Amino acid sequence: MAAGLFKSELKNPVLRWVDTRLxxxxxxxxxxxxxxxxxxxxxxxxxxxxxxxxLLIMIATGVFLAMHYTPNSTMAFASxxxxxxxxxxxxxxxxxxxxxxxxxxxVVYIHIYRGLYYGSYKFPRELLWMLGVVILLxxxxxxxxxxxxxxxxxxxxxxxxxxxxxxxxxxxxxxxxQWLWGGFSVGNPTLNRFFSLHYLLPFVIVGVxxxxxxxxxxxxxxNPLGIDVKGPQDTLPFHPYYTVKDxxxxxxxxxxxxxxxxxxxxxLGDVINNIPANPLHTPADVVPEWYFLPFYAIxxxxxxxxxxxxxxxxxxxxxxxxxWLDTSPVRSxxxxxxxxxxxxxxxxxxxVLGYVGAHHxxxxxxxxxxxxxxxxxxxxxxxxxxxxxxxxxxPLPESIAAPVVRKSPSGGGPIPGGAVAKPMExx
Amino acid sequence: xxxxxxxxxxxxAGHGPKDKxxxxxxxxxxxxxxxxxxxxxxxxxxxxxxxxxxxxALASTEVDLTPIAEGSGITVVWxxxxxxVRYRTPKEIKEAEDVKLSQLIEPQPxxxxxxxxxxxWIVLIGICTHLGCIPLGNKPTDPxxxxxxxxxxxxxxxxxxxxxxxxxxxxLNLWIPPYQFLNNSRIKIG
Ligand code: HEM
Ligand code: FES
Numbered sequence: 001m002a003a004g005l006f007k008s009e010l011k012n013p014v015l016r017w018v019d020t021r022l023x024x025x026x027x028x029x030x031x032x033x034x035x036x037x038x039x040x041x042x043x044x045x046x047x048x049x050x051x052x053x054x055l056l057i058m059i060a061t062g063v064f065l066a067m068h069y070t071p072n073s074t075m076a077f078a079s080x081x082x083x084x085x086x087x088x089x090x091x092x093x094x095x096x097x098x099x100x101x102x103x104x105x106x107v108v109y110i111h112i113y114r115g116l117y118y119g120s121y122k123f124p125r126e127l128l129w130m131l132g133v134v135i136l137l138x139x140x141x142x143x144x145x146x147x148x149x150x151x152x153x154x155x156x157x158x159x160x161x162x163x164x165x166x167x168x169x170x171x172x173x174x175x176x177x178q179w180l181w182g183g184f185s186v187g188n189p190t191l192n193r194f195f196s197l198h199y200l201l202p203f204v205i206v207g208v209x210x211x212x213x214x215x216x217x218x219x220x221x222x223n224p225l226g227i228d229v230k231g232p233q234d235t236l237p238f239h240p241y242y243t244v245k246d247x248x249x250x251x252x253x254x255x256x257x258x259x260x261x262x263x264x265x266x267x268l269g270d271v272i273n274n275i276p277a278n279p280l281h282t283p284a285d286v287v288p289e290w291y292f293l294p295f296y297a298i299x300x301x302x303x304x305x306x307x308x309x310x311x312x313x314x315x316x317x318x319x320x321x322x323x324w325l326d327t328s329p330v331r332s333x334x335x336x337x338x339x340x341x342x343x344x345x346x347x348x349x350x351x352v353l354g355y356v357g358a359h360h361x362x363x364x365x366x367x368x369x370x371x372x373x374x375x376x377x378x379x380x381x382x383x384x385x386x387x388x389x390x391x392x393x394x395p396l397p398e399s400i401a402a403p404v405v406r407k408s409p410s411g412g413g414p415i416p417g418g419a420v421a422k423p424m425e426x427x
Numbered sequence: 428x429x430x431x432x433x434x435x436x437x438x439x440a441g442h443g444p445k446d447k448x449x450x451x452x453x454x455x456x457x458x459x460x461x462x463x464x465x466x467x468x469x470x471x472x473x474x475x476x477x478x479x480x481x482x483x484a485l486a487s488t489e490v491d492l493t494p495i496a497e498g499s500g501i502t503v504v505w506x507x508x509x510x511x512v513r514y515r516t517p518k519e520i521k522e523a524e525d526v527k528l529s530q531l532i533e534p535q536p537x538x539x540x541x542x543x544x545x546x547x548w549i550v551l552i553g554i555c556t557h558l559g560c561i562p563l564g565n566k567p568t569d570p571x572x573x574x575x576x577x578x579x580x581x582x583x584x585x586x587x588x589x590x591x592x593x594x595x596x597x598x599l600n601l602w603i604p605p606y607q608f609l610n611n612s613r614i615k616i617g
Contacts, residue, residue, distance in 0.1 A: 164559040
């Protein structure tokens with residue numbers, strides 16, 4: 001090896017030439033090939049890979065949409081109609097992108113649920129978790145601005161209501177909102193900057209995802225038992241075991257996405273967005289896309305404007321500090337008899353909030369919204385710290401391999417990872 | 428050179444506070460310069476997002492009041508915003524004037540919201556002070572809420588016949604644009 005070159009172990013001379021100068025091939029092999037991964041993953045561990053693929057598909061379809069889209073308030077609506085009617089396969093690209101946003105949120109919400117249930121946010125993965133929350137916020141901003149681009153009635157009034165959230169800030173609120181708009185109401189300058197940022201933010205997301213993965217590969221993955229990896233008998237190489245398992249999930253996921261695109265492309269959208277934006281007429285019901293409904297419900301549950309806005313932001317904010325709110329040393333809910341009920345209850349609560357967000361705030365809906373909002377915050381700020389202190393966890397298995405191996409017919413001691421890999425290699 | 432020695436030996440007893448403050452200053456000076464420089468670069472970028480000159484150019488709108496029927500209002504556009512101009516009935520004026528200020532969310536007498544001698548005309552920026560929707564109520568057939576003024580369909584705020592908020596979540600009364608009467612049947616907004 002000459003001085004300054006990387007010592008590559010690749011056999012192929014061309015790849016080796018590249019790898020000694022730029023060891024990306026070795027890096028990929030280390031991080032995605034031989035990377036030691038807990039052997040007991042269930043299908044919940046598919047969702048990170050699904051989210052990555054979705055992000056790439058969103059960027060690919062978005063770049064092609066941008067070739068035909070016009071970010072001008074007098075032409076935007078017509079240019080989207082042009083994409084739908086005239087551009088070859090424009091309808092396909094747009095429907096993949098449009099439904100892709102929904103798919104993205106489904107995948108990421110399940111991914112977050114996985115983290116909540118199996119305690120993936122706890123030591124040593126706090127920063128990994130927080131980077132995930134940053135990604136969620138960036139996704140929300142991106143999706144919100146993307147929804148404004150077709151410049152329909154819901155685009156316009158959604159943009160108006162959401163940007164006005166910042167007017168709740170004391171003293172400088174109005175100045176900030178006019179700065180966001182570039183005018184005195186949502187208009188052409190707003191549309192232009194939203195397009196610019198809608199193009200930019202997905203690439204920022206790619207950057208944060210990179211950091212998320214770097215942090216993951218330092219701490220290693222959590223697993224359904226929530227206990228630490230103790231040695232090679234607890235892990236499998238990422239490839240081929242989890243590349244295959246991820247591919248299975250990916251096929252199912254893409255089939256569902258395709259079903260939406262080809263059979264019910266407008267199911268998740270709002271028909272009112274097929275009416276061009278009219279700044280002088282507010283539609284009877286301004287509702288956000290489904291993935292924002294729970295947060296919208298929290299906003300509307302508080303009769304005070306400032307408090308409503310604060311509470312809505314706090315609902316994401318609590319996720320940031322969750323690692324320090326949970327006092328239990330046990331990660332996985334499998335071994336937490338009380339918390340394992342509370343986490344699914346939180347999901348029910350979020351669905352209730354979603355239902356409330358979709359309906360006019362009248363009578364019973366208002367009450368339901370307040371109860372569900374209270375429950376949401378009680379869960380994180382009261383139940384989570386207290387349950388951790390008072391709950392008696394079930395006994396933890398001594399290692400990941402132990403419960404797996406005990407069931408095996410040979411009944412012997414831990415099987416080394418390499419030995420288990422044999423039958424696959426023969427096939 | 429004692430100085431050089433001290434610099435190569437952090438935290439040693441011989442490292443006088445005098446040297447330290449001198450070096451801190453040497454570090455702070457370029458840092459401060461860099462911060463000011465970064466700010467000078469960032470400001471034009473941030474300010475470029477503010478309303479541009481053509482948007483700011485104060486446009487004014489004249490409104491002819493003669494076609495407006497008593498009891499109803501119209502919507503005109505000024506600076507891209509909807510402006511409500513409503514011809515109030517004597518009953519509506521009386522309701523607006525008689526309400527006790529202590530009952531209001533943002534207390535303001537009706538007389539402060541109309542021009543003297545023109546109490547039948549109320550001119551408002553038709554943007555809900557909650558989150559910016561356009562309230563309903565100009566047409567007598569619109570829902571006008573419990574106080575007979577305007578009703579916001581977005582989150583249910585209600586305004587009285589003076590455009591004052593009577594029921595949340597909106598925190599403030601509807602704003603009044605700058606305007607003046609040119610004669611008894613014509614106003615100029617802006
Ligand atoms: C994080 C990834 C992304 C998300 C969540 C997202 C989300 C959205 C959403 C919700 C819409 C509105 C769809 C509709 O109702 O028509 C939209 C539209 C649009 N997006 Fe994206 N997007 C992403 C990435 C991108 C990228 C990278 C680009 C460009 C390079 C892009 C370009 C566009 C364009 C041009 C439109 C307007 C055309 C249309 O409405 O279909 N998007 N996006
Ligand atoms: S915008 Fe009018 S009540 Fe919310």
